[in-house]
Amino acid sequence: MFAHALALVTALLLVGHGPDRAWAGAPTDQLKAQIDRTVKILEDPELKKPGRQRDRRTAVRQVANEIFDFSETAKRSLARHWAARSQAEREEFVQLFGDLLERSYISKIELYGGEKIKFVGETTEPDGAIVRTRLVTRQDTEIPIDYRMHARGDKWLVYDVLIEGVSLISNYRTQFNKIITTSSYQELVKKMKSKQEEFIQEEKRTSQR
Amino acid sequence: MDRTRVNIAVGIFVILGVVALGYLSVQLGQVSFLGSRGYAVTVDFPSVGGLKAGSAVEIAGVEIGRVESIGLADYQARVTLRVRSGIKLQEDAIASIKTKGLIGEKYIRISPGGSDKIIQPNGRIREVEAPVDFEELLSKYIFGKV
Numbered sequence: 001m002f003a004h005a006l007a008l009v010t011a012l013l014l015v016g017h018g019p020d021r022a023w024a025g026a027p028t029d030q031l032k033a034q035i036d037r038t039v040k041i042l043e044d045p046e047l048k049k050p051g052r053q054r055d056r057r058t059a060v061r062q063v064a065n066e067i068f069d070f071s072e073t074a075k076r077s078l079a080r081h082w083a084a085r086s087q088a089e090r091e092e093f094v095q096l097f098g099d100l101l102e103r104s105y106i107s108k109i110e111l112y113g114g115e116k117i118k119f120v121g122e123t124t125e126p127d128g129a130i131v132r133t134r135l136v137t138r139q140d141t142e143i144p145i146d147y148r149m150h151a152r153g154d155k156w157l158v159y160d161v162l163i164e165g166v167s168l169i170s171n172y173r174t175q176f177n178k179i180i181t182t183s184s185y186q187e188l189v190k191k192m193k194s195k196q197e198e199f200i201q202e203e204k205r206t207s208q209r
Numbered sequence: 210m211d212r213t214r215v216n217i218a219v220g221i222f223v224i225l226g227v228v229a230l231g232y233l234s235v236q237l238g239q240v241s242f243l244g245s246r247g248y249a250v251t252v253d254f255p256s257v258g259g260l261k262a263g264s265a266v267e268i269a270g271v272e273i274g275r276v277e278s279i280g281l282a283d284y285q286a287r288v289t290l291r292v293r294s295g296i297k298l299q300e301d302a303i304a305s306i307k308t309k310g311l312i313g314e315k316y317i318r319i320s321p322g323g324s325d326k327i328i329q330p331n332g333r334i335r336e337v338e339a340p341v342d343f344e345e346l347l348s349k350y351i352f353g354k355v
Contacts, residue, residue, distance in 0.1 A: 075323060076301050076322060076323065078323060079299075079301070079320070079321060079322050079323035080299075080321055080322070080323045081323070082323040083323055083325075125335070128335065141349055141350070143349075148336070160336070162338070164341060164346065165255070165338055165339040165340075165341060166338060166341065167303060167305075167336070167338050169303065169336075170303045170305060170320055170336075170338055173303070173320050174320065177320075
């Protein structure tokens with residue numbers, strides 16, 4: 001009887017506290033599932049056909065939206081300038097930041113050509129996890145890529161990516177801070193918007209060809 | 210009578226010299242013997258590559274503290290920083306090990322975050338960036354191609 005009560009209490013505690021050490025492995029599993037999905041999309045011969053680049057990119061972005069916490073990444077990148085923003089400004093910024101990441105990374109991911117991803121380890125803490133992976137290129141060079149994740153409900157979401165130990169957030173934080181302190185937040189938003197428009201124009205031109 | 214005066218003068222000079230020497234060694238050795246001021250924060254790095262106890266901790270190029278000690282914890286480098294009191298570090302601040310110039314000394318750069326949560330004394334900075342190992346990078350991208 002006592003043992004049952006104890007088991008119940010432990011189970012309740014675990015539920016109450018959300019993911020913790022007892023569920024170690026969950027971040028890796030969830031990340032792996034999404035990476036496998038992405039690789040499948042990229043290797044899909046149907047989507048590789050010319051003219052379907054847009055569909056392919058949308059599909060990748062959808063997966064990315066599920067595993068990445070773009071709003072957290074945007075918030076941390078803006079750092080102390082985030083607090084001064086209104087709700088509407090924050091929403092707009094998260095959207096622009098998502099577009100920026102899509103421009104710079106999702107378009108690169110299309111160059112994918114059979115590189116392998118090795119999962120080498122995971123560190124779980126009460127309020128976060130680091131999943132360590134290695135990207136093995138075709139030349140057999142290993143590039144360490146670490147994902148920093150945090151739990152939102154029962155889902156683990158990535159908020160920072162470290163390539164060769166260099167953090168994505170740190171990179172953007174320095175750049176944003178520089179632009180905001182030397183000119184203004186409005187200037188930053190203007191810059192990001194015009195870059196995005198350029199990109200859309202460019203994309204239209206290539207798809208018309 | 211005259212002799213005693215000379216003796217006293219020489220004595221004072223010797224004492225002054227010793228005091229100056231002591232001051233100099235404390236300054237150069239960066240010893241804080243009035244007890245350490247500020248609060249301690251720990252950071253775990255995968256590697257510290259050349260960082261030493263006494264290295265500077267900077268925000269925007271301004272020194273806000275020093276590295277107090279470096280130890281090993283679970284095969285990672287655990288660095289204890291002594292941060293000036295009055296400097297608040299947010300929970301999402303990032304600590305990176307940087308090099309002054311191309312081949313200069315190593316220091317820790319903290320880029321302040323935007324979180325409302327402040328790291329308490331004896332707390333930990335979770336977000337870190339290890340120093341980039343240029344030799345390793347070079348060999349990877351120069352010799353990596355077979």
